[in-house]
Amino acid sequence: MSTVHLLYFASLRDAAGQGGEAWTTEAVDLRALYAEVQARHGFVLPVERLRVAVDGAFARWTDPVRAGSEIAFIPPVSGG
């Protein structure tokens, strides 16, 4: 069991009703973690359209979940 801090942005934040939360998980990797969170909050964006960042740097979906890390799910960006 690992506890991490999740960050939500844009439509994910609206769907979750919050900008982030503590989350305790047994997910083996970041992809499995997103599946849990997606089911919990009903996120419509599939994992293929997201990027993921850990502690302020882009990461891979196959990276393990490290306890205490800050994990952000990044929806498709629209700056500019």
Added chain:
Amino acid sequence: MSTVHLLYFASLRDAAGQGGEAWTTEAVDLRALYAEVQARHGFVLPVERLRVAVDGAFARWTDPVRAGSEIAFIPPVSGG
């Protein structure tokens, strides 16, 4: 015999020692006119590297020389 007003710019002006002059000519076209002026002032630029304008609009070297017109020989430009 036609008398025209010639305009010189940039290196042509330096070579002629003046920005323009009245010129009386029997030249049949603008190309022949430039040959006369080139010989008179020792212009080094060949006609192939110039453009010519008559009364404020670009013209063709094969255009006839019209009495009273203002004729400008346009060296390669270097604005910007």
Added chain:
Amino acid sequence: MDTRDFWLADAPVDLAPLRRRAQHDRAGAFASFEGWVRNHNEGRPVHGLRYESYVALAEAEGAQVIAEARAKFDLCGALCVHRIGDLAIGDMAVWVGVTAAHRGAAFDACRWIIDEIKDRVPIWKHERYADGDAGWLHPETTRGTDA
């Protein structure tokens, strides 16, 4: 005056100091791009918008874009600032300024930078439409679909 090459601004940006920072005696060419808030998007009238960002990651990724541009093109300098928060029609959302000895590199780098910013930097646009609807833009592919 911010001394970073990329940053997020939560208030209108004064362009004069940006231009001064871009000045360089070796520079003969200055290419710049600004994204402005349009009054429409894909045919829908827009009343205003808001940009949100994951600030720490956006500033790191934006700085990386500028560093890559400086490695890829022969530049004197390159800067970019992006607004966050609420913007009205006509407001400047993003500014990119590039200086180089020659104009080819300046134009190419300026365009490459804005393309990469729009593609990679975690900033999101929330639009409010004239019909009362509103929503986040999560384009299928960013490149080439927007201003």
Added chain:
Amino acid sequence: MDTRDFWLADAPVDLAPLRRRAQHDRAGAFASFEGWVRNHNEGRPVHGLRYESYVALAEAEGAQVIAEARAKFDLCGALCVHRIGDLAIGDMAVWVGVTAAHRGAAFDACRWIIDEIKDRVPIWKHERYADGDAGWLHPETTRGTDA
């Protein structure tokens, strides 16, 4: 404030009114280019320069370049001003500003306009070099050889 789309200016140009003229609610993209006087040209240190023009023909031909750009690209607006007279290192010699709904057209038109201006408009540059030499630039081919 000049209301023409192309003109020659015999004194430094204030950019703020140019930007205001370029503003348009439909415009999402503003691309601009400035040519600055460099401290060197093809390896020779430059102290300053002077631009001379055949003013009537230059203003007609410059206006024609802008009109062609507006026909060729999907623009909201396009403006260009070119300095004549004496300029020092760092001075702005030319400014091109283009607005469009989308950035592709704005970038493409801005670059096309400066290329055409440099290629077609009767303006000549006289450079003074650090070694005391000076001369008119009459490039074999303008395009791609300068800033």
